Amino acid sequence: MAELPSTARVVIIGGGAVGCSILYHLAKMGWSDCLLLEKNELTSGSSWHAAGNCPNFSGSLAVMKMQAYSTDLFTRLGDEVDYPMNYHVTGSVRLAHSQDRMDEFRHVTAMANHLGLEMDMVSNAQMKEVYPFMETHDILGGVWDPNDGDIDPAQLTQAYAKGARNLGAKVIRFCPVSGVRRENDEWVIETEKGEVRCEFVVNAAGYRAQEVGRMFGREVPCATMAHQYLITEEIPELEAHGKLLPLLRDPDSSYYLRQEKNGLLLGPYEEQATPHWITKNDPMPEDFSFQLYPDDLERLEWYIEDACARVPLLGTAGVTRVVNGPIPYAPDGNPLIGPMPGVPNAFEACVFTFGIVQSGGAGKVCAEWIVEGETDGDMWAVDPRRFTSYATHEYCVEKAKEIYAHEYAIHFPAQEWPAGRQARTSPLYEKLKAKGAMFGAAAGWERPVWFPRPGKDEAVQKASYHHTNWLDAVREECLAIRDRVGLMDLCGFSRFEVSGEGAAEWLRGMVTGALPKAGRIGLIYFATEKGKILTEMTITRFSEDHFLLITAAAAEWHDRDWLEQHIPAGSPITIENKTGSWTSLVVAGPKSRDLLSSVCNKDFSNEAFPWLTHQPIEIGMARGFAVRVSYLGELGWELHLPIEHVLGIYDKLWAAGEPYGIIDYGMYAMESMRLEKCYRAWKHDLTNDYSMFEGGLERFIRLDKPTPFIGQEALRKEKEAGVKQTFAPLLLEDGSADAVYLSSVWKGDKRIGFVTSGGYGHRIEKSIALATIDIDCAAEGTELEVEVLGERRKAVVAREPLYDPENERLRA
Ligand SMILES: Cc1cc2nc3c(=O)[nH]c(=O)nc-3n(C[C@H](O)[C@H](O)[C@H](O)COP(=O)(O)OP(=O)(O)OC[C@H]3O[C@@H](n4cnc5c(N)ncnc54)[C@H](O)[C@@H]3O)c2cc1C
Numbered sequence: 106m107a108e109l110p111s112t113a114r115v116v117i118i119g120g121g122a123v124g125c126s127i128l129y130h131l132a133k134m135g136w137s138d139c140l141l142l143e144k145n146e147l148t149s150g151s152s153w154h155a156a157g158n159c160p161n162f163s164g165s166l167a168v169m170k171m172q173a174y175s176t177d178l179f180t181r182l183g184d185e186v187d188y189p190m191n192y193h194v195t196g197s198v199r200l201a202h203s204q205d206r207m208d209e210f211r212h213v214t215a216m217a218n219h220l221g222l223e224m225d226m227v228s229n230a231q232m233k234e235v236y237p238f239m240e241t242h243d244i245l246g247g248v249w250d251p252n253d254g255d256i257d258p259a260q261l262t263q264a265y266a267k268g269a270r271n272l273g274a275k276v277i278r279f280c281p282v283s284g285v286r287r288e289n290d291e292w293v294i295e296t297e298k299g300e301v302r303c304e305f306v307v308n309a310a311g312y313r314a315q316e317v318g319r320m321f322g323r324e325v326p327c328a329t330m331a332h333q334y335l336i337t338e339e340i341p342e343l344e345a346h347g348k349l350l351p352l353l354r355d356p357d358s359s360y361y362l363r364q365e366k367n368g369l370l371l372g373p374y375e376e377q378a379t380p381h382w383i384t385k386n387d388p389m390p391e392d393f394s395f396q397l398y399p400d401d402l403e404r405l406e407w408y409i410e411d412a413c414a415r416v417p418l419l420g421t422a423g424v425t426r427v428v429n430g431p432i433p434y435a436p437d438g439n440p441l442i443g444p445m446p447g448v449p450n451a452f453e454a455c456v457f458t459f460g461i462v463q464s465g466g467a468g469k470v471c472a473e474w475i476v477e478g479e480t481d482g483d484m485w486a487v488d489p490r491r492f493t494s495y496a497t498h499e500y501c502v503e504k505a506k507e508i509y510a511h512e513y514a515i516h517f518p519a520q521e522w523p524a525g526r527q528a529r530t531s532p533l534y535e536k537l538k539a540k541g542a543m544f545g546a547a548a549g550w551e552r553p554v555w556f557p558r559p560g561k562d563e564a565v566q567k568a569s570y571h572h573t574n575w576l577d578a579v580r581e582e583c584l585a586i587r588d589r590v591g592l593m594d595l596c597g598f599s600r601f602e603v604s605g606e607g608a609a610e611w612l613r614g615m616v617t618g619a620l621p622k623a624g625r626i627g628l629i630y631f632a633t634e635k636g637k638i639l640t641e642m643t644i645t646r647f648s649e650d651h652f653l654l655i656t657a658a659a660a661e662w663h664d665r666d667w668l669e670q671h672i673p674a675g676s677p678i679t680i681e682n683k684t685g686s687w688t689s690l691v692v693a694g695p696k697s698r699d700l701l702s703s704v705c706n707k708d709f710s711n712e713a714f715p716w717l718t719h720q721p722i723e724i725g726m727a728r729g730f731a732v733r734v735s736y737l738g739e740l741g742w743e744l745h746l747p748i749e750h751v752l753g754i755y756d757k758l759w760a761a762g763e764p765y766g767i768i769d770y771g772m773y774a775m776e777s778m779r780l781e782k783c784y785r786a787w788k789h790d791l792t793n794d795y796s797m798f799e800g801g802l803e804r805f806i807r808l809d810k811p812t813p814f815i816g817q818e819a820l821r822k823e824k825e826a827g828v829k830q831t832f833a834p835l836l837l838e839d840g841s842a843d844a845v846y847l848s849s850v851w852k853g854d855k856r857i858g859f860v861t862s863g864g865y866g867h868r869i870e871k872s873i874a875l876a877t878i879d880i881d882c883a884a885e886g887t888e889l890e891v892e893v894l895g896e897r898r899k900a901v902v903a904r905e906p907l908y909d910p911e912n913e914r915l916r917a
Pocket residue numbers: 118119120121122123124142143144145146147148149150151152153154155156157158159280281282283309310311312313317332333334394428429430431432454455456457458459460461462463
């Protein structure tokens with residue numbers, strides 16, 4: 106058996122499909138001085154017993170890209186590493202029982218085609234051609250993915266390991282990692298066979314990721330569920346059929362069904378989701394290698410009957426084998442791949458629910474993080490930093506149960522899922538709830554999304570791709586803000602107070618543009634080394650070296666780590682995270698000045714308090730500061746207050762606001778109004794899928810700044826070479842749905858970009874899509890089409906902003 110080396114550049118903890126793929130991809134990128142440590146035998150976690158299905162289909166672009174990379178790799182890997190594998194490319198059909206499902210299929214198919222993947226909408230007759238044993242009388246149609254299939258997961262894992270070893274990387278089995286420590290900027294990995302010093306470390310420990318995470322002081326958000334499939338006896342008709350049937354997925358009934366040799370393999374995601382090892386009375390065993398849970402077919406009865414009705418052949422054969430194995434779930438069902446939050450030079454690639462089909466892409470992504478410091482394309486959907494302190498054990502278990510039971514559910518835009526709610530609430534939560542507010546959660550924070558109108562709206566949150574029950578109420582909110590004044594509890598912003606000698610100069614090197622002068626506020630953008638969009642913050646400058654940086658609720662750990670990791674060692678600059686202790690109320694609309702003047706002894710006139718400035722304020726019994734800015738495009742102020750004051754100040758503003766026709770409004774009104782102003786939203790219009798130039802942010806880049814900044818070289822080169830894509834606001838002809846995130850944009854028969862945000866603008870009475878498109882199609886007035894749920898809708902390129910182009914209402 107191989108000896109444990111004393112050093113390695115990277116140590117990967119865990120030898121399942123994912124860990125071995127990372128080792129292989131690192132070696133492929135030229136990093137062969139890497140070591141994988143496996144507690145038991147390779148594949149002994151979840152990988153040995155997986156069903157091995159390999160779909161490309163996913164509602165997330167990042168996940169679809171990973172899966173497509175894998176399915177392509179699987180066709181070559183055996184030859185590349187000289188390890189033949191059972192990989193069957195059978196194609197798959199996915200069935201739709203409803204128009205909503207058809208809409209989802211049309212949207213995802215367009216996304217796949219946009220990536221260059223083959224995937225098609227098909228009729229029942231077409232499905233019957235490839236799957237003659239299926240009943241289709243109650244089906245509306247489906248999707249055909251010709252590159253779907255199944256792979257032997259153990260062989261795949263061994264193939265990655267062999268490929269890595271061929272390139273000089275090392276694998277040591279039966280070598281559990283028992284601890285880690287940080288010494289002299291290196292990691293020391295502790296095992297019973299000795300210690301290894303390394304520069305980087307990866308937690309690829311599958312469902313044991315929490316155990317390994319704790320060695321780093323990190324609580325990995327994860328819950329282990331039991332997932333089962335059954336395999337039948339041989340079925341003579343399948344043998345007679347002569348070729349493998351495609352995979353069949355019935356997402357509305359929630360199962361997959363595929364041919365396994367001459368039998369069938371059925372795997373449901375059942376309503377009664379069953380977590381394991383979640384209480385202190387049921388701890389995870391020290392060793393569960395190559396083990397399974399007891400069979401529990403009772404849970405699957407309904408699904409088995411449903412599948413037998415769909416494919417009557419299934420009911421003709423007995424069950425020969427049941428596999429009931431551990432499968433880890435993150436709170437949104439996507440894996441964790443990327444930097445370990447708050448821990449230097451440590452990465453996570455764990456908690457995979459579809460870790461076989463995602464292993465290839467995950468290996469590539471994780472290797473890119475380590476070798477290049479960033480990924481080729483946006484990977485926020487799987488970034489470990491997307492969950493922050495609210496993702497406790499209980500949260501993870503509740504969300505895992507919800508996701509498991511809805512594994513195949515449609516994720517509509519603006520859908521607010523019920524599990525794991527009230528993780529973080531503002532002091533105004535109960536008050537707004539009593540007023541009827543409907544809530545959505547952002548990074549655990551409950552925020553009002555809309556207010557049903559008494560006597561007019563049903564107080565339910567209906568989800569749809571199409572305009573739904575809240576549209577009219579949101580229109581009223583928008584118009585009331587336009588004409589009068591609105592008040593919103595905008596809790597949950599991530600806030601970092603940056604101060605100390607040299608803070609300004611340090612920030613100049615971090616951001617692409619200029620800093621505002623003291624007393625003013627501004628927008629600052631951070632780019633990656635490759636010039637891609639990293640993040641956006643609102644900066645409030647109190648004095649030469651004293652700033653408040655405000656950023657998206659979801660960005661808290663992402664942005665915190667970026668800032669903290671870039672502070673030079675020994676620097677006097679400090680960063681204080683004030684996310685939970687301060688909050689904001691937004692007062693917006695033409696009457697906001699009158700309202701604020703009536704409760705606050707301050708001059709809110711244009712001369713005394715101009716646009717994009719800030720001042721300390723005292724209202725009632727609170728001291729804070731006000732910022733003259735509005736994401737809604739109307740005259741307005743944000744009031745920033747210590748959180749304990751917000752209830753009293755809300756009451757005071759509300760009471761004083763009644764003569765001005767004050768209303769409460771929610772996030773959906775804000776979303777509609779920011780679209781009209783073309784203000785960008787993080788991880789929609791601002792992602793590292795494109796550069797600062799491609800995001801239309803040229804006015805925030807100062808290439809000639811005396812202070813060098815991150816991304817400067819890449820942006821300079823891009824500008825010299827010529828920018829190929831840009832941001833464009835599009836106005837769509839009316840329809841029952843607005844453009845969905847990642848809808849394709851067409852010019853004639855050419856796909857020229859995709860939608861980054863879509864929605865209805867109630868002030869301009871138009872359906873809006875913000876998009877990133879080829880630069881030569883971006884001239885104002887260019888006629889294009891946007892493919893919304895399979896329908897090509899006419900669209901025209903407009904000029905930003907779409908509402909109040911001279912910002913007169915903001916400066917009023
Ligand atoms: C019934 C079932 C069916 C499935 N079907 C599919 C499917 O069709 N398609 C699909 O894509 N996915 C499927 N999955 C999911 C898939 O099995 C997992 O997502 C995948 O195996 C995860 O791979 P991994 O490498 O992340 O984790 P694992 O395979 O669990 O590997 C983690 C490894 O880390 C090791 N380890 C843990 N702690 C330590 C330590 N301290 N030191 C050293 N090593 C350690 C473990 O021993 C283990 O070998 C299925 C799962 C189940 C249960």
